[in-house]
Amino acid sequence: MAPAPDKAPAPAPAERAPAYAPATDGRPVQIFQVSTLYGAATLAASLDAGQFGRREDARRLLLISHNAEIPETALRLETMTGYERIAARFDATLDWNETIHPYHPAAWAPRPEEAPLWQRVLRTAWDLGTAPVELIVESIQVNPAKALAGAFPESAVHVYADGLMSYGPTRNDLAQSLACRVRRVLHLDLVPGLRPLLLSEYGVEPELVPDGAFRAVLAEIAEDAAADPAVARAAAAGPTALLLGQYLAALSLLTAEEEEELHVRMLRGAAAAGHRSIVFKPHPTAPPSYSQALQEEAERSGVRLTVLDGPLLAETFYERCAPRLVVGCFSTAMLTAAVYYRIPVARVGTAEVLERLTPFENSNRVPLTVVDHLVADLERGEEPAVPGPAPESLTPLVRAVGYCMRHKSHPGMREETTRFLAAHHADPDVAHHFSGERLTQLGLPGGTATAQRSGGAGWIRTRIRTGRT
Numbered sequence: 001m002a003p004a005p006d007k008a009p010a011p012a013p014a015e016r017a018p019a020y021a022p023a024t025d026g027r028p029v030q031i032f033q034v035s036t037l038y039g040a041a042t043l044a045a046s047l048d049a050g051q052f053g054r055r056e057d058a059r060r061l062l063l064i065s066h067n068a069e070i071p072e073t074a075l076r077l078e079t080m081t082g083y084e085r086i087a088a089r090f091d092a093t094l095d096w097n098e099t100i101h102p103y104h105p106a107a108w109a110p111r112p113e114e115a116p117l118w119q120r121v122l123r124t125a126w127d128l129g130t131a132p133v134e135l136i137v138e139s140i141q142v143n144p145a146k147a148l149a150g151a152f153p154e155s156a157v158h159v160y161a162d163g164l165m166s167y168g169p170t171r172n173d174l175a176q177s178l179a180c181r182v183r184r185v186l187h188l189d190l191v192p193g194l195r196p197l198l199l200s201e202y203g204v205e206p207e208l209v210p211d212g213a214f215r216a217v218l219a220e221i222a223e224d225a226a227a228d229p230a231v232a233r234a235a236a237a238g239p240t241a242l243l244l245g246q247y248l249a250a251l252s253l254l255t256a257e258e259e260e261e262l263h264v265r266m267l268r269g270a271a272a273a274g275h276r277s278i279v280f281k282p283h284p285t286a287p288p289s290y291s292q293a294l295q296e297e298a299e300r301s302g303v304r305l306t307v308l309d310g311p312l313l314a315e316t317f318y319e320r321c322a323p324r325l326v327v328g329c330f331s332t333a334m335l336t337a338a339v340y341y342r343i344p345v346a347r348v349g350t351a352e353v354l355e356r357l358t359p360f361e362n363s364n365r366v367p368l369t370v371v372d373h374l375v376a377d378l379e380r381g382e383e384p385a386v387p388g389p390a391p392e393s394l395t396p397l398v399r400a401v402g403y404c405m406r407h408k409s410h411p412g413m414r415e416e417t418t419r420f421l422a423a424h425h426a427d428p429d430v431a432h433h434f435s436g437e438r439l440t441q442l443g444l445p446g447g448t449a450t451a452q453r454s455g456g457a458g459w460i461r462t463r464i465r466t467g468r469t
Contacts, residue, residue: 025059028132032090033063033145037080037313038332039138039162041221044086045213046160046186052136055089061126062090065105065144066097069250075284080311081228082221094126096144109147118151136160140182140199141172149178159199160186163332166196166206167398168366169406174202188214190335191370193390197402201409215340222319230310234279235321237306241275242317242337243267244328245290247283253353253364260293262349266327267297267305269348269378275325277304281314318343325384329353330364330371338386345386346378347371351432360438361405369401369433370394396420397430404438421445 030052034040040062046052047060064077077083078093087093099122100108110118123129136158137145149157159182166187174182179202187196189208196206225231243266248254254262263280270278280294291307298305308317314333317323318341326337326345330353337343354368373394376382400420403413421439424430425446440447 026131028058028134029061029128030058030134030136031061031063031094031148033065033096033135033137033148034077035065035067035138035144036162037077037083037086037221038315039160040077040083040086041217041313041315042160042162042186042188042209042214043136044089045217046209047089048217049210049213051186051207051209052158058134059092059131060090062087062093063096063148064093067105067144071097071104075311080313081316082224082313085220085224086217096148099125100147105144105147107143109143110150112150115151115153122151134158138162140178141170141174146178149181153177155181156183157181158183158186159204160209161196161198162188164190164330164335164367164370165363166198167191167194167370168363169197169402169409170199170201171361171363171406173409174199179204188336188339190332190339191374191387191390191394192339194370194394194398197366197399197410201406211340218313218315218340219319221313222316225312225316225320228310228312230308230312231316231320234306234308234317237277237279237304239277239279239306239321240323241270241273241278241325241327242308242314242321242323243270243278243280243294244314244326244331244333245280245282245286246329246331247286248329248353250283251364253357256287256289260290262329263290263294264297265379266348267294267303268301269346270325270327271301271303273325273346273378273384275303277306279306279308279317279321279323281308281312281317284311315340327378327384328371330368332367334371334375335387342386344384345375346382346384347375348378350375350377355432360435365405366398366401369398372433373397373429397433401433404434404442404444407442418444 032043034043066076096105133152133155135148135152135155137148138160139145140149140157140159166185182199182202182204185196185198185204185206186209187206189211243263245263249256249259267278280291282290295305315336318337323343326334326343327348328334329347329349334345338345350368350372354372357365357368374387376384378384399413400417403410403417407414422445425434434446436447
């Protein structure tokens with residue numbers, strides 16, 4: 001049940017909300033919702049590139065949301081190196097968690113009938129007056145972006161994507177009343193030549209955030225890390241390789257023990273490739289034991305290991321230490337290393353995670369597909385490299401995977417998916433991206449022939465369940 005809006009939530013504390021022009025100045029308001037520094041950097045680059053007009057034409061408010069399972073114990077965006085430089089581009093910062101306390105950002109949204117009341121609460125708490133509001137959000141299909149859009153049902157919405165998920169389909173259906181308000185999808189060109197599927201079923205066009213603008217923002221953030229002890233310690237070790245942790249156990253993609261072993265395999269692969277000084281960048285919420293297991297393996301392998309455990313973006317390390325190799329499973333930071341820093345990348349464990357990923361429509365599927373198709377497998381002895389523009393084979397593969405994930409949202413893609421699978425479903429480099437069960441359900445090449453002729457596996461299960469054979 002939503003909290004009663006009889007009392008407006010208190011504004012964010014003064015130390016997080018620098019003074020800004022009063023609501024009566026007549027300018028429209030742009031609210032930029034963020035939950036990660038990488039996303040905030042994407043927005044900063046978009047602002048610097050003029051994709052939201054001139055700064056003087058609108059009041060820009062940075063709305064921070066802490067979406068971790070237990071926000072109070074997670075690393076806060078405001079404490080990360082480089083945050084202040086990003087925040088300086090905005091007229092004020094706001095805290096979504098404080099605004100809706102005690103509710104969790106991922107769980108709470110106003111009911112439609114409460115939207116007018118909640119808009120009044122937010123306008124009062126955030127000193128918006130009667131100014132028109134424009135929303136710039138991430139992950140529009142889930143809270144808190146969906147909640148914010150619900151509280152301002154008349155506002156235009158811009159969606160920005162800060163990772164590889166933009167290349168996959170929208171994971172949940174949007175109400176048409178919301179979908180028609182989305183103006184564009186802003187995204188980084190992490191795979192040049194590959195077009196995002198995100199929100200394409202609603203006719204929303206993607207728009208690139210310029211490479212130069214994003215690279216400049218990353219360099220700016222890295223300047224703040226010049227005196228950071230964690231970076232200085234890592235640089236002093238003379239590292240040549242960086243291992244990226246993602247904390248996949250938190251996403252239920254691996255067990256904690258399996259993820260520890262994944263990191264150990266990364267280290268072994270880097271050591272086998274000749275790297276004797278290696279840095280591990282753990283996920284901010286990963287348990288300390290992950291680093292301990294790696295340290296033990298480093299000692300056995302005769303490798304010098306440094307753990308980069310500060311509140312830093314991996315990209316800050318690329319800027320300050322210029323490694324010669326970045327290893328990960330399917331982290332967006334792998335593609336950032338390749339595209340913006342020309343650092344060779346390699347993958348470990350990607351195919352295994354892809355193979356066990358459930359359900360089929362899991363939104364991590366397309367990022368895994370992209371990395372599996374583009375990036376060298378370190379354990380197979382493939383040479384780490386900087387992937388170039390998307391090969392001709394990637395777009396049809398991603399679109400076929402996207403169709404199988406969300407076929408009801410993309411009925412127009414069935415014919416091309418059928419052609420692609422008819423030609424490639426037996427290809428080992430393609431087959432592991434699809435499950436026989438899903439292909440059977442959809443009556444596509446590669447599924448069970450009997451089920452396809454009979455209208456799919458669902459038909460067969462129904463006949464068996466009812467005793468009609």
